[in-house]
Amino acid sequence: xxxxxxxxxxxxxxxxxxxxxxxxxxxxxxxxxxxxxxxxxxxxxxxxxxxxxxxxxxxxxxxxxxxxxxxxxxxxxxxxxxxxxxxxxxxxxxxxxxxxxxxxxxxxxxxxxxxxxxxxxxxxxxxxxxxxxxxxxxxxxxxxxxxxxxxxxxxxxxxxxxxxxxxxxxxxxxxxxxxxxxxxxxxxxxxxxxxxxxxxxxxxxxxxxxxxxxxxxxxxxxxxxxxxxxxxxxxxxxxxxxxxxxxxxxxxxxxxxxxxxxxxxxxxxxxxxxxxxxxxxxxxxxxxxxxxxxxxxxxxxxxxxxxxxxxxxxxxxxxxxxxxxxxxxxxxxxxxxxxxxxxxxxxxxxxxxxxxxxxxxxxxxxxxxxxxxxxxxxxxxxxxxxxxxxxxxxxxxxxxxxxxxxxxxxxxxxxxxxxxxxxxxxxxxxxxxxxxxxxxxx
Amino acid sequence: xxxxxxxxxxxxxxxxxxxxxxxxxxxxxxxxxxxxxxxxxxxxxxxxxxxxxxxxxxxxxxxxxxxxxxxxxxxxxxxxxxxxxxxxxxxxxxxxxxxxxxxxxxxxxxxxxxxxxxxxxxxxxxxxxxxxxxxxxxxxxxxxxxxxxxxxxxxxxxxxx
Numbered sequence: 001x002x003x004x005x006x007x008x009x010x011x012x013x014x015x016x017x018x019x020x021x022x023x024x025x026x027x028x029x030x031x032x033x034x035x036x037x038x039x040x041x042x043x044x045x046x047x048x049x050x051x052x053x054x055x056x057x058x059x060x061x062x063x064x065x066x067x068x069x070x071x072x073x074x075x076x077x078x079x080x081x082x083x084x085x086x087x088x089x090x091x092x093x094x095x096x097x098x099x100x101x102x103x104x105x106x107x108x109x110x111x112x113x114x115x116x117x118x119x120x121x122x123x124x125x126x127x128x129x130x131x132x133x134x135x136x137x138x139x140x141x142x143x144x145x146x147x148x149x150x151x152x153x154x155x156x157x158x159x160x161x162x163x164x165x166x167x168x169x170x171x172x173x174x175x176x177x178x179x180x181x182x183x184x185x186x187x188x189x190x191x192x193x194x195x196x197x198x199x200x201x202x203x204x205x206x207x208x209x210x211x212x213x214x215x216x217x218x219x220x221x222x223x224x225x226x227x228x229x230x231x232x233x234x235x236x237x238x239x240x241x242x243x244x245x246x247x248x249x250x251x252x253x254x255x256x257x258x259x260x261x262x263x264x265x266x267x268x269x270x271x272x273x274x275x276x277x278x279x280x281x282x283x284x285x286x287x288x289x290x291x292x293x294x295x296x297x298x299x300x301x302x303x304x305x306x307x308x309x310x311x312x313x314x315x316x317x318x319x320x321x322x323x324x325x326x327x328x329x330x331x332x333x334x335x336x337x338x339x340x341x342x343x344x345x346x347x348x349x350x351x352x353x354x355x356x357x358x359x360x361x362x363x364x365x366x367x368x369x370x371x372x373x374x375x376x377x378x379x380x381x382x383x384x385x386x387x388x389x390x391x392x393x394x395x396x397x398x399x400x401x402x403x404x405x406x407x408x409x410x411x412x413x414x415x416x417x418x419x420x421x422x423x424x425x426x427x428x429x430x431x432x433x434x435x436x437x438x439x440x441x442x
Numbered sequence: 443x444x445x446x447x448x449x450x451x452x453x454x455x456x457x458x459x460x461x462x463x464x465x466x467x468x469x470x471x472x473x474x475x476x477x478x479x480x481x482x483x484x485x486x487x488x489x490x491x492x493x494x495x496x497x498x499x500x501x502x503x504x505x506x507x508x509x510x511x512x513x514x515x516x517x518x519x520x521x522x523x524x525x526x527x528x529x530x531x532x533x534x535x536x537x538x539x540x541x542x543x544x545x546x547x548x549x550x551x552x553x554x555x556x557x558x559x560x561x562x563x564x565x566x567x568x569x570x571x572x573x574x575x576x577x578x579x580x581x582x583x584x585x586x587x588x589x590x591x592x593x594x595x596x597x598x599x600x601x602x603x
Contacts, residue, residue: 188486188494188495190496192594192595193596218521219508221515226511237502238502355495355496355497359496360505364595364598367509370598
């Protein structure tokens with residue numbers, strides 16, 4: 001894979017199917033795209049105490065997020081610098097003051113620095129101290145904790161956090177601002193849903209507003225039919241708030257609007273969204289007013305962004321305090337982890353609503369999830385057809401689209417998918433030659 | 443005095459429910475439910491709170507009916523072709539047996555197999571049934587299904603254990 005190969009796969013209005021099915025492209029993504037971009041790791045409330053850690057992946061790289069003795073968050077490669085053994089394999093735990101490899105008892109401080117090696121005199125005069133192994137567990141290139149959310153860049157050098165995300169951070173801000181105390185905490189483990197499809201299909205689907213009324217007719221349309229048969233009782237069943245809006249007409253989704261930001265970020269629901277018509281939760285607005293004043297509280301709560309893509313691979317749903325992490329395991333295999341956060345200082349009913357949305361929409365047992373996964377898997381298989389090698393992303397395409405500028409468009413545009421591929425090409429190729437990334441150079 | 447229900451009848455009810463699901467008689471299965479019941483499938487091993495943490499399922503009667511109606515829908519593409527399931531159940535323990543109150547609770551270990559196209563998955567689980575006697579018939583008041591590997595990553599689970 002070289003720069004010319006990558007460039008040839010993206011033509012603005014269409015992309016070559018190899019971006020979804022090729023093993024070589026997948027390996028290049030892991031080596032370049034997931035190293036050069038800022039990737040979601042976890043939340044600081046998952047590691048609240050010194051020595052607390054979680055294990056996860058950045059692309060295909062196993063990493064540990066850990067709370068160090070000075071309370072800072074570190075992200076380390078999850079491998080012993082001796083023989084490569086994973087240091088921790090449970091999804092979360094507390095390691096105390098240091099990590100200890102279970103194979104030969106090399107031990108490391110919780111910032112990764114080598115602490116001790118048994119029978120160390122065996123290395124006297126061998127030059128171990130001049131090797132990478134003697135430094136300890138290797139940290140990733142850079143870490144940023146933004147309002148509790150932990151992101152990392154694997155590459156030592158590259159684009160900065162603020163420049164990479166820019167104004168897209170407003171969605172994460174809105175998620176956290178919805179807490180009267182300006183703080184959220186993890187609420188329980190994530191749903192873990194295995195998809196036999198490419199990770200980018202999932203990311204693209206988050207801003208695909210022409211599929212809900214079609215693919216989800218079986219769940220949302222059936223819900224509406226049952227509700228009508230029942231005589232439309234009030235209060236509405238929970239599913240009528242959460243699932244039924246998926247059947248909204250095309251005009252509704254057109255009116256929602258889509259905003260794109262540079263570097264592949266963007267969101268649906270600029271003007272309103274399928275989350276705008278939820279029942280009010282008692283005492284919440286009052287708690288928000290007490291903190292922010294009525295005007296600011298209204299401003300925060302009137303922002304009902306639907307799905308925000310933080311390129312490359314997470315979706316943030318601010319009005320419901322959710323993050324979905326699309327973890328690539330292969331060209332045709334993606335693990336989706338869907339998290340719910342609790343708004344500190346807000347009534348419990350809010351986290352109950354988020355948990356309900358999560359299990360109704362994002363679970364392997366969710367009927368809405370079944371609708372989507374069926375389409376992804378059919379696409380993953382269908383793309384092997386040699387009848388046509390290109391995937392169309394042309395809806396409301398304009399020849400002169402400039403993805404380096406923020407834009408707000410009709411809510412059914414596929415501009416955000418094109419925006420992602422613009423970023424994809426740049427961050428795939430920026431470390432293939434010697435030239436710096438275009439975004440980093442700007 | 444009317445005849446009181448026996449332990450065997452409670453046990454038979456659990457077998458009959460599994461058979462309905464295996465034979466795809468979902469409307470009959472739905473009719474077993476009391477309308478204020480919940481079907482709970484925890485996400486976390488030994489999870490205590492079904493409401494404020496995510497579960498795999500915490501479904502009220504509306505959701506269960508939606509699930510059943512959807513299975514028969516014309517445009518339910520994930521059920522074209524349809525899934526099939528198979529329960530192998532161990533004889534249920536009757537943990538609560540209060541015939542005068544019409545209250546019963548069973549605990550049943552089972553292996554649940556679901557298949558569609560070339561895929562087949564096996565789940566080991568424990569089902570807890572909270573049953574009530576209503577007008578002479580046993581009904582499901584609540585059901586909890588604890589998967590042995592509830593915290594594992596799954597593909598679609600489209601039918602119900």
